[in-house]
Amino acid sequence: MRRRELLFGAGAVAAGMALSGCSAGGGGTPSEAPKAEDWRSQVTGGPIEAGVLTAKGTPGLTYLEQLAKKIESEVSGAEITLTFANTEARPALEQRWRGGDGLDVDYGMFDGTNPAQRIWADDGMLLDLKPYLEQNDPATGKPWLENFSPAARGFMTHPDTGGIFGVPTELSTQVLFYNAKLFTEKSITPPTTWTELMAAVEALKSAGVDPIAVTGLFQPYMGMWSDNLWLRTVGWEAANKVLVTGEGHITENPGFLAGLQHVQELRDASAFIKGFQGTDFTPAQALFFQNKAGMILMGNWLVSEMKAVIPRGFEVGVLPFPAVDGGAGDQQALMAAAQLISINAQSKNLGMALTWASRLTSVEVQTERATKLGDLSAVVGVPSPTGVTGIDKIISEASALVPREFSLSGTKVYEPYYAEIARLFFGEQDAQQTLDRLDAMLRKQHKN
Structure with missing residues (x-):
């Protein structure tokens, strides 16, 4: 049984944590948040630490490593460290967050449908992504937010404030x-x-x-x-x-x-x-x-x-x-579950954190993950995973995605x-x- 919404690398904590070499993290003096209107032009490279759900030795991790290298080649001075952030790793990572050294980009920090997972946002520890999502995505010419299926936005949005504190990289x-x-x-x-x-x-x-x-x-x-x-x-x-x-x-x-x-x-x-x-x-x-x-x-x-x-x-x-x-x-x-990434409001490199989040949820990357890895996407226009023709239509026509x-x-x-x-x-x-x-x-x- 593969409960993909919960576990991608069972028993792989040690191997997964070893993915992280040097640590960037959100400790130290946070960077000033880029102005939403032209945040992409303000990205100047530098290190970030991003959580991943796939363990060492898996095709999913290989793909993400290649994506990180591609971004590093495109953005001068960029350095992206990938850290295993799945179920078994969560206690240690959350302790880092409490100590002021959370990952720059992490999973499991927000779910708008679950009060217990809104606490980090309520405490001001997550960057409100809404101003950035409202800006046009250069690849589509439309607001980044419109890339996501409306049915998935309940997971992304804080029901009390309307802020958006996570974007989905995968659905089940x-x-x-x-x-x-x-x-x-x-x-x-x-x-x-x-x-x-x-x-x-x-x-x-x-x-x-x-x-x-x-x-x-x-x-x-x-x-x-x-x-x-x-x-x-x-x-x-x-x-x-x-x-x-x-x-x-x-x-x-x-x-x-x-x-x-x-x-x-x-x-x-x-x-x-x-x-x-x-x-x-x-x-x-x-x-x-x-x-x-x-x-x-x-x-x-x-x-x-x-x-x-x-x-x-x-x-x-x-x-x-x-x-x-x-x-x-x-x-x-x-019934569904969404894997959301959130950005540490105390990150020392918010521009690169936003860059990683936007690329990981782009139509191009999501399409590759669907066709090569069998991942189901919350991004509009991404085809069904190989062998499951029609599931993209089911997602797009759903009135809402609700927690399983x-x-x-x-x-x-x-x-x-x-x-x-x-x-x-x-x-x-x-x-x-x-x-x-x-x-x-x-x-x-x-x-x-």
């Missing part, structure tokens, strides 16, 4: 993959609504194909179904309030039960691969590419992760999660919630019983 999102060739051969309509999904389930069963590949050994992957259903039947904000912040009760909004009933509908229709309860995620994903399952709900990284087992001629189709008739939620929103799992990760509710969803999948309880058990658990955890 959850989509419904389907076997396009099989659907065409069997005249099955790719499902855009729940009614069409259930019709596809029956058509696939009639064709002798298990409808949906899913693992029973990783609870959050089963939970993708309840999460996305609640996104449609409840709505992200309403679900987040009940699940994460303990505002109200799960029994008070009928959309929660409706979503669980749809999960039960799939289960009772025998929609999942035979033996899914004991099938791990990799074999489950392989069954999809072996024409033994017609659909799979998964992150956009599926194709690049499984490319070694995808047979020649296999046609991958992608769709947003189906709309649910009568659902109170947003029918065009997508309703921002449950890291909370005390996370594990017991997904455990109850697994029990529903396994047939140990029905939708109403699942709701009742979730209600009891949430009342206990939130003390409400």
